[in-house]
Amino acid sequence: MTGAAFQAMYLLVAAVLAPPLLARARWPIRAPRLAIGLWLGMVVSALASFVFLGLELAGTAVHALIWQCCVRWVAHLSPDSLRVLTTVAGAAIAVGVPLRVSTVLLRNHLRWRRRQQNHVAAVDLLGHRVGLRDTSAVAIDHACPAAYCVAAHGGRIVLTTAALKMLSRAELAAVMEHERAHLRGRHHYIMCFTGSVAHAMAWVPLFAEAKGAVARLVEMAADDAAARQVRADVLARGLARLAAGRVENAPVAGAGALHASGGDVAERINRLLDSGTAYGSKSAYGAGACWMLGLVATPSAVCVATVSLWC
Numbered sequence: 001m002t003g004a005a006f007q008a009m010y011l012l013v014a015a016v017l018a019p020p021l022l023a024r025a026r027w028p029i030r031a032p033r034l035a036i037g038l039w040l041g042m043v044v045s046a047l048a049s050f051v052f053l054g055l056e057l058a059g060t061a062v063h064a065l066i067w068q069c070c071v072r073w074v075a076h077l078s079p080d081s082l083r084v085l086t087t088v089a090g091a092a093i094a095v096g097v098p099l100r101v102s103t104v105l106l107r108n109h110l111r112w113r114r115r116q117q118n119h120v121a122a123v124d125l126l127g128h129r130v131g132l133r134d135t136s137a138v139a140i141d142h143a144c145p146a147a148y149c150v151a152a153h154g155g156r157i158v159l160t161t162a163a164l165k166m167l168s169r170a171e172l173a174a175v176m177e178h179e180r181a182h183l184r185g186r187h188h189y190i191m192c193f194t195g196s197v198a199h200a201m202a203w204v205p206l207f208a209e210a211k212g213a214v215a216r217l218v219e220m221a222a223d224d225a226a227a228r229q230v231r232a233d234v235l236a237r238g239l240a241r242l243a244a245g246r247v248e249n250a251p252v253a254g255a256g257a258l259h260a261s262g263g264d265v266a267e268r269i270n271r272l273l274d275s276g277t278a279y280g281s282k283s284a285y286g287a288g289a290c291w292m293l294g295l296v297a298t299p300s301a302v303c304v305a306t307v308s309l310w311c
Contacts, residue, residue: 030284034244057090171238
């Protein structure tokens, strides 16, 4: 049971105590890609810990299955009702958690892919190619200025006619670079993963917190990628124009699309205009490295302790 206590302590720290601290930290906005990796690593490690906790609680039965090669494992089960109950609970956790998460993830991914494909088909049917170098850019008639990307059939960058009229050529190029960064970074798949885990186990603070945090950080990561190709102030101006247009008009885009003016636009614009935060800093990467070290070292120590106790 000592191994189970180690796993439970790690889950308490990683899934309950750490998420609020990471959400309040300031370094992630200066190194969003590193922060996204950290959030995803914490989610995956917490899921793995749930499985190990279930295996450890199953205790005697699992030990016999693994180390006795299925020989007389029933004889190792204690008749004590509490131990039997713990074994059943552990097996339920070890099997139920990955089964629940994988089922929800598969269902949400299939639903998301179908919506994306339908959206691309509708855009290709109703829209028209715009006179830009990017052949994936499609314009649709709509009064709300918007720019977003859809990740299906090679990806599409969708622009409304209102956005084409509102944005200057430089601002349009900056906004499109932001959308290309989303497609290159496979941000849609990251969002689908975190959203599915949060839906499957909404009662775990880490998973609920990771969904919103990652959604905010992928926008900043796309901003950084775009700002390496175009001027940051031009991108900020384009985002501000799109955000103002969305306030005045009904928004456009289907579920699962990533808007250029999505997330906390005011925070993103201030970040782009502040040269000290737009591209990261040594202190931000140092803080992120410390978090990463803790993420790697703690589960490793827990696994070593658990295996040593099993042996």
